[in-house]
Amino acid sequence: MDEDYDVIVLGTGLKECILSGLLSVDGLKVLHMDRNDYYGGESTSLNLIQLWKRFRGDETPPAHLGSSRDYNVDMIPKFIMANGTLVRVLIHTDVTKYLSFKAVDGSFVYNKGKIYKVPATDMEALKSPLMGIFEKRRARKFFIYVQDYNEHDPKTHEGMDLTRVSTRDLIAKYGLDDNTVDSIGHALALHRDDRYLNEPALDTVKRMKLYVESIARFQGGSPYIYPLYGLGELPQAFARLSAVYGGTYMLNKPECKVEFDEEGKVVGVTSEGETARCRKVVCDPSYLPNKVRKVSRVARAIAIMSHPIPNTNDSHSVQVILPQKQLGRRSDMYLFCCSYSHNVAPKGKFIAFVSAEAETDHPESELKPGIDLLGQVDDIFFDIYDRYEPVNEPSLDNCFISTSYDPTTHFESTAVDVLNMYTMITGKKKENITPIGLKIVLTNPALCQSLKIHFLCKQQAMKCRNQWFLTRELRSSSTKIDSSTLCDFNFFIIS
Known part of the structure; x- marks a missing residue:
């Protein structure tokens, strides 16, 4: 253990394991320790x-x-948005080869003492008792606006600057009643409270678009997917990724004490009388309780x-x-x-x-x-x-502490925290996440049908770096492929 590392990660929660994997892929020398004898920390499965x-x-x-x-x-029950940030991270790191996922059957909302299905298709929306016929017409106009909205195309803005217009004012333009607004804001945009109504509408529109894109991804009854055998599989999969890229893991390491120099910068971690030296420490709040607040x-x-x-x-x-x-x-x-x-x-x-x-x-x-x-x-x-959330200044002490998991049932806030931490640690951004070594990613099967091209079986495809690539026929197609979307079956196009 008496070695020098670029980063020491403490705790094997999902956030810490994702960061360990990303940093190892970047070529950093990573040591990952946990006081427990199992993976997952607070996000484990029992x-x-x-x-x-x-x-x-x-x-x-x-x-x-x-x-x-x-x-x-x-212990931290959450679903995964099918087209969300965590899925992008999973595919970017190729961790999907260690995991199996299955779509979640349905998403529902509680309204006036009853449970209602959140519509996942046009037919479900037409039949939904959540809204009356006239309200559905008004809501449809609003949904069309959201669907057509392009942040970079002013023609789709209808004269509104959504970085300035509040969500309340945007919705008011369409005359929707309070129950409809409640369902949209909480069941589609997935806001945790009503503060969003007085905040810029752009965030709500982006959230709604993500919800719809996630439903369309698998054409299921909800926008969510979930790993077989529980979420405890996720930290273990990222731990395997880190190990493949040279990361070192040590479980059951008691009393992991972070060591600092006279200037307050981290210099290493001591456990069982041995000290591993490092430049940076990544950890969950429990390892540095004096640098977080409840x-x-x-x-x-x-x-x-x-x-x-x-x-x-x-x-x-x-x-x-x-x-x-x-x-x-x-x-x-x-x-x-x-x-x-x-x-x-x-x-x-x-x-x-x-x-x-x-x-x-x-x-x-x-x-x-x-x-x-x-x-x-x-x-x-x-x-x-x-x-808990961190209160330290990472630029001064080189300690990067994750925020505790919130009560929401999806991982978007978790993934955002991870990517923000990654940027602070490395100075690099991972905004446009694409699979390792690739630039363009194939969208869902609907696109293949529109191109009149069928997925090839693996024996007919070309294998490279454990990924399967489609033949020149598809690569030479003049049809524009949206590089911001994701692949459903780990088939990719070489750009």
């Missing part, structure tokens, strides 16, 4: 015995719940059930958003459910989570509106944890 030990101490799980090893219960708390319930969440069309994987206004809260509440269809529970079992930013010290009563929607549960656990 089997049934581990879950009981964490919340019930020495109690034993009841036999009727099935085999412990069939459970993979996420910003909020998250209340969470974890339920094991023998049925899907009622009124969600028997969906085996689902998100339900409860907007703040519907509950009289200051921020939204979230329901997240997965099952044996994603290999996180035995056949016939479902894992549901209710989470929200804590506004009281009593998670049981605070989360009751969400828990009431679950129906009968086999067992349930309650938890409340603190969220």
